[in-house]
Amino acid sequence: MLEDRNNLLELEGQLSNTESYSAPKLTSLPTTSSSAKIEMRNVKEKIFNHAKELHRLYQRGDDLSTEQLEAMSKDNLKDTSEKVFDFYEEILISVESKEFMLNTTNTLKISERDYVYQIWLPLFSKLFNINKNIVRIKTGETVPENTTESKANLYHDHTNAVGFKTDLRILVDFDEEEFDLVCGEGCLRDATDKKVGSDMSKLAREGKEVEVAIQQIYNSTDKDSIKSIACLCQFIGPRCIFSTLHATKYQYHVIIPEFSLSFPISFLGSDGINSIEYLFNFRDSVETAALAIKKILRENKENITTAKNVSRHLSFSPERLNIIPEPTWFTPPRSDRSLSRIPSHTVSESGIESDDDGQDKQEECTPKADVYGFIETKTGWFSTVANAEFTTHPYHV
Numbered sequence: 001m002l003e004d005r006n007n008l009l010e011l012e013g014q015l016s017n018t019e020s021y022s023a024p025k026l027t028s029l030p031t032t033s034s035s036a037k038i039e040m041r042n043v044k045e046k047i048f049n050h051a052k053e054l055h056r057l058y059q060r061g062d063d064l065s066t067e068q069l070e071a072m073s074k075d076n077l078k079d080t081s082e083k084v085f086d087f088y089e090e091i092l093i094s095v096e097s098k099e100f101m102l103n104t105t106n107t108l109k110i111s112e113r114d115y116v117y118q119i120w121l122p123l124f125s126k127l128f129n130i131n132k133n134i135v136r137i138k139t140g141e142t143v144p145e146n147t148t149e150s151k152a153n154l155y156h157d158h159t160n161a162v163g164f165k166t167d168l169r170i171l172v173d174f175d176e177e178e179f180d181l182v183c184g185e186g187c188l189r190d191a192t193d194k195k196v197g198s199d200m201s202k203l204a205r206e207g208k209e210v211e212v213a214i215q216q217i218y219n220s221t222d223k224d225s226i227k228s229i230a231c232l233c234q235f236i237g238p239r240c241i242f243s244t245l246h247a248t249k250y251q252y253h254v255i256i257p258e259f260s261l262s263f264p265i266s267f268l269g270s271d272g273i274n275s276i277e278y279l280f281n282f283r284d285s286v287e288t289a290a291l292a293i294k295k296i297l298r299e300n301k302e303n304i305t306t307a308k309n310v311s312r313h314l315s316f317s318p319e320r321l322n323i324i325p326e327p328t329w330f331t332p333p334r335s336d337r338s339l340s341r342i343p344s345h346t347v348s349e350s351g352i353e354s355d356d357d358g359q360d361k362q363e364e365c366t367p368k369a370d371v372y373g374f375i376e377t378k379t380g381w382f383s384t385v386a387n388a389e390f391t392t393h394p395y396h397v
Contacts, residue, residue, distance in 0.1 A: 087126040116186035141165040151330040158333040172290035182231040189237025207245035238263040
């Protein structure tokens with residue numbers, strides 16, 4: 001009973017500073033929404049009331065049955081507030097139930113998936129359940145369909161291409177289709193720098209495929225261009241590094257580290273409420289993107305039969321900032337390095353000069369694509385990548 005009281009009072013102490021605490025601004029994710037602050041304030045009041053009641057019983061030397069404690073934790077909580085309470089409760093439960101895993105002396109007995117599936121997956125499940133699971137979490141090295149298609153295009157003369165096997169994906173469902181928003185990769189607590197770097201390289205390419213697919217959907221609207229992002233989660237033992245990936249108008253993508261949390265230190269220390277606010281910001285960003293994607297797909301579904309056709313029909317529109325990104329590099333089939341292939345239009349041949357007049361004339365008659373895959377025409381520019389006509393060269397700014 002005393003341990004429960006101390007845990008609740010400690011959490012109440014963190015929550016009581018919510019209004020006065022000024023969290024540093026995140027680079028890309030939105031600041032905590034007013035709804036998130038209300039959620040935390042409501043739960044704060046409930047926890048504080050329970051803490052006072054537990055303290056009163058403790059002073060009297062009384063004990064509560066399991067049934068009474070359960071009733072107290074759920075009493076007079078609205079559906080959303082109850083789910084937020086469950087999220088906080090999950091943190092406290094995991095601290096106790098994962099004691100063996102969190103003990104550094106047992107590191108050699110823990111697998112990399114243990115950290116992802118037994119620590120972070122339950123937290124994410126509670127976090128996204130607060131708003132009734134707008135998105136879905138998928139685990140187990142599953143393969144996003146669009147990455148298989150991209151790899152098959154790169155290695156078109158090989159069969160049975162398989163895209164990125166991803167440890168954890170957060171996605172939105174529309175009819176029979178899945179649209180990814182977040183990708184995550186996990187490794188051991190004591191992973192080498194080489195392993196950590198390799199995982200980030202893979203995450204970067206996975207995230208780029210996610211962002212490209214999202215931007216294709218966003219660009220289908222007649223409204224002003226919506227800025228798309230992909231979220232990345234790199235799990236290193238009980239630590240998770242949250243990053244966002246963004247497209248640029250120069251074809252390449254950039255990764256921006258947002259914040260890093262270590263379980264349980266980040267949640268139980270003096271900055272515990274700050275860590276929870278970061279997770280709420282992360283949740284809000286992902287769910288906002290999910291709702292926007294579903295809205296656009298519903299609007300297009302009237303003219304196109306399936307969601308899969310919708311996503312393929314929504315190509316990059318001319319005159320947009322993020323138009324045609326570089327194709328993604330994939331490891332070669334059967335991991336045979338000799339088969340590795342650089343996406344073709346990243347190599348420029350238009351700048352090669354020749355002393356052969358006949359060859360020069362032939363090149364003049366047969367225009368070659370520039371480094372971006374564009375060929376100048378009488379009316380503008382033709383993209384060999386998007387198979388579309390542009391009135392201006394998108395990268396000549």
